[in-house]
Amino acid sequence: MHLNSVSFYFWHIRDKLVKILKLIIIESYNEFQVFLCSYYKNSAKVIMENGDQFRINWNKFFRNGKTVILPIDHGTAIPVKGLESPSELIESVNPYVNGFVVNFGLARSCSDSLEGKGICFRTDIYKPPYEGNDDHGSYRVFTAEDGLSVGANAVMNMCYTHHPKEETIYRECAGLVSECIDSELPIILESLPFGIGRSDDYTVENISFAVKCAAEIGADVVKTAYPTGASIEEFREIIDSSYVPVIVLGGSAMRDDNALFSMVKNAMDAGASGIAIGRNVWQHDRPAAVARSLSSIVHEDSSVSSAIKLMNDPL
Incomplete structure (x- = not known):
């Protein structure tokens, strides 16, 4: 070729x-x-x-960015009076609250009464102090998956700061955050300066750090205490520094409606997104009435005097 x-x-x-x-x-x-x-x-x-x-x-919990949550999870932490008939309590306050915080047992046994409300599943239990017990505190024992198994819409876990075992607590909370991302469950971290009920520790500085710490770990909502003696402006600074909603707990029963309503009103005026108040409701002589008044402050911006007046109205 x-x-x-x-x-x-x-x-x-x-x-x-x-x-x-x-x-x-x-x-x-x-x-x-x-x-x-x-x-x-x-x-x-x-x-x-x-x-x-x-x-x-x-x-399930938030209406117009605000929430009223009733914790009834105290059975693993402290001796309780007022939770002898949890189903009756749930049904009596049901019209006035957005959700409940419950342990595994209550979530199962009261499932019918809880239907339609936000169920916040408690993933930890509190080990109370007693003689010879140097590691008292709150420890995670359940998973987000356990919460899903009882129909939970969110989970809650303690996040203590100023605790001898801070590292363990932070790791437990971080692990739970990861589980909640996979499970599509909001996580509420109850963040307090250790330990429970020590109002002298609830300074503006300590509460501010506790809120910021929980937000940084990955909380969708932070539950904390109103700082002892804080002004509305001081608490507003704490809330403004948090990029997630902050809700306020009630603590021990005050036996004083005016003091309770004033604290909640101050918290809401400071920018709180709601409350998670237990003993001040279910240890009250009239749980449903006080729940209704608290709801009016949170959701309707009622004054303290209006909330007190509402206590006298028929349910």
Whole structure:
């Protein structure tokens, strides 16, 4: 074969091969684009669905950004009076609260009464102080998955600061945060300067650190105490420094409606997103009435005097 003919044949074949390769590459690229579009569309759908489930759980507790939660989880921590008939209590205050904090046992035994309300599952238990017990405190014993098994819409765990075993507590809380992300459950960290009920420790500085610490660990909501003797402005500074909602606990029963309502009103005026008050409700002579008045302060911005007056109205 003549050299020119061979050369022509070679270049002809080369052009054909280049065209074929271009078609293959273009087709593959188009198919790859289709794959990418499909992948990201499905991923976005999953993210959207996950977000929707989180919002569904969130909205079980929050109405217009505010919440009234009744903790009835004290049975593993302290001797309690007022929780002898939890189902009756739940049903009596049901119209006035958004959700309940419960332990595993109550979540199962009172499931019918809890239906339709936000269920916040307690993942830790409190080991009380006694002679020879140097490691009293709160320790996580349940998982987010355990919460899902009893229909929980959120979980709650203690997050003590100023505690001898801070590192263990922080690791437990961080692990729970990871579980809640996977389970699409909001997590409320109850963050306090150790230990429980020591009002002298509830300084503005200590509470401010506790709130910030819980938010940094990954809490969706922080539950804490109103700082002892703090002004509205001082508590507002704490709330403003937190980029997650802050709700206020009640602590020991005050036996004083005016003091309780004033504390809650101050907290709400400072920017709190609600309350999680237990003993001041279910150890009250009229749990439903006090729950209604607290709800009026949180959700309707009622004054203290209006809340006290409401106590006298029929339920």
